[in-house]
Amino acid sequence: MNNLSDKIFSQDHARQLDSQDPLSEMRQEFHIPKQANGDDEIYFCGNSLGLQPKRTQEYLNYELSQWKKLGVKGHFSGDFPWMPYHEFLAEESAKLVGAKTSEVVCMNSLTANLHFMMASFYQPNKLRHKILIEEHAFPSDHYAVESQIRFHGFAPKESMLLAKPRAGEETLRTEDILALIEQQGDEIALIMLPGVQYYTGQVLDMKSITAAGHAKGCRVGFDLAHAAGNIPMALHDWDVDFAAWCSYKYLNSGPGSVAGCFIHERHHKAELYLNNELPRFAGWWGHDKESRFRMENNFLPIETAESWQLSNPPILSLAAIRASLDTVKQAGGIEILRQKSIKLTRYLRELLNQELGNDITILTPEDIHASGAQLSIAVDLHGLDSKTVFDRIEAAGVTCDFRHPNVIRVAPVPLYNSFEDCFKFTSILKKALGVNL
Known part of the structure; x- marks a missing residue:
């Protein structure tokens, strides 16, 4: 790997991107599910069920x-x-x-x-x-x-x-x-x-x-x-x-x-x-x-x-x-959220292509005009199917979803997901695929 690739695939780089994100504080407005060890889940399932805003209980x-x-x-x-x-x-x-x-x-x-x-x-x-x-x-x-x-x-x-x-x-x-x-x-x-x-x-x-x-x-x-x-x-x-x-x-x-x-x-x-x-x-x-x-x-x-x-x-x-x-509305509306979403999803795509480009296929179009927050991933490794990989990453603290016959759908949501989430997800997916870190 060259130095640029090493820099992109690093937790420090992800955290730097989060520090530059004007919407990073919005994560604090949501309840993030916890893993058994007390750490936040990597919740990439907002395309199925979004997380609960903290103000919801007050309004109810x-x-x-x-x-x-x-x-x-x-x-x-x-x-x-x-x-x-x-x-x-x-x-x-x-x-x-x-x-x-x-x-x-x-x-x-x-x-x-x-x-x-x-x-x-x-x-x-x-x-x-x-x-x-x-x-x-x-x-x-x-x-x-x-x-x-x-x-x-x-x-x-x-x-x-x-x-x-x-x-x-x-x-x-x-x-x-x-x-x-x-x-x-x-x-x-x-x-x-x-x-x-x-x-x-x-x-x-x-x-x-x-x-x-x-x-x-x-x-x-x-x-x-x-x-x-x-x-x-x-x-x-x-x-x-x-x-x-x-x-x-x-x-x-x-x-x-x-x-x-x-x-x-x-x-x-x-x-x-x-x-x-x-x-x-x-x-x-x-x-x-x-x-x-x-x-x-x-x-x-x-x-x-x-x-x-x-x-x-x-x-x-x-x-x-x-x-x-x-x-x-607090986040600034859909246009502001879309700006972050493009950056977040592009970063995740770059990580996946760089680290796992020979092992997976991303079905979602790369053109930002033809894609939103979701990336749909199919596993290309012989002898390993997408459902097996999904079960492994779920056991490691990721919440996303699986759709038959062979797609893992992940959605980094700009309201509450972070660039560090993208880095951690890619690391977990590499392990699930048996790819050396």
Whole structure:
């Protein structure tokens, strides 16, 4: 190894990078799980479940106290009354996805939101009935799309159009997606792709895909489960029809927490629903706020994304989301986090390529415009599979995750991970692979 390589792969160098990191103190805002010996875990699993912000307990305790002291009056009293609670999340949620505050709402769960969005935006007919998704879509998305196609009386074999990587490749090429839209767009009713592909960590070109879809008369939506809190977006300016995301990955709102949804403002006019131009499943929390409690059973939708709400939301979950959004705000917002994320992930990639370049393959694109915080790693050593390696690094104090058939997903999250975490992870991975230190 040359001197430069020795310097990069050293704990002192990693610590120096941390000392120069303006966000290094944000780690103190989170509870870091401990190993059996009392040391911090190397927690690289924020792409599956983010860590708990320390302020979360305070926010939850406040709402529990309000419930204890006020009972039903808590809907109208206190600093954060429950009746409009979801509104307290709109501004920061909108900043994360590049939207207007009127275009976002926290409600339901991710797959439920995708179903509700498809109830509005997938209106197939004999000529235009296909839904374009990716071949390796997250299973829940695949199931949701298939069931929607069946619900409308079509056959998934005929109506589910799959975007596939080229032979021998792991990631999708933008030009191939655009070509598929151009070729079959007249038959595509809906394009529903991920913002960030869960398995490879690839960031898709949402702007170009949306423009191509609209040019062919298609509706376009995105699953942002792995994009929200990970990469900056501009959903409004990109003219995306809808999007949905969970809040418990990079947004750290707790297991199973309430999801988020975006609907472009051009779809908000009440007349679109009343004239059945844009159908939806309705509930009373989507009804006009001024007349909601008149109980007149004459649905008048709010002219914002809120009109897709069904029921009053779980306040304790929204309180956890408010804590996570306030933590992101404290860090300076998604653009600042992205700057660190690029540096952090690039450093980890450099370490892995330098120390283990002949023993592993990183599936995630190297282009920073096509990758976020996640690196997806496959083991190339003969006689050693990725699951065995995963078990070894987990036993050594690393928390990441394994996805069949052979990928270890690691996500250095800029809010709480450090450059030293990257160094330690690489050292542990080398041992797990039997590579000499």
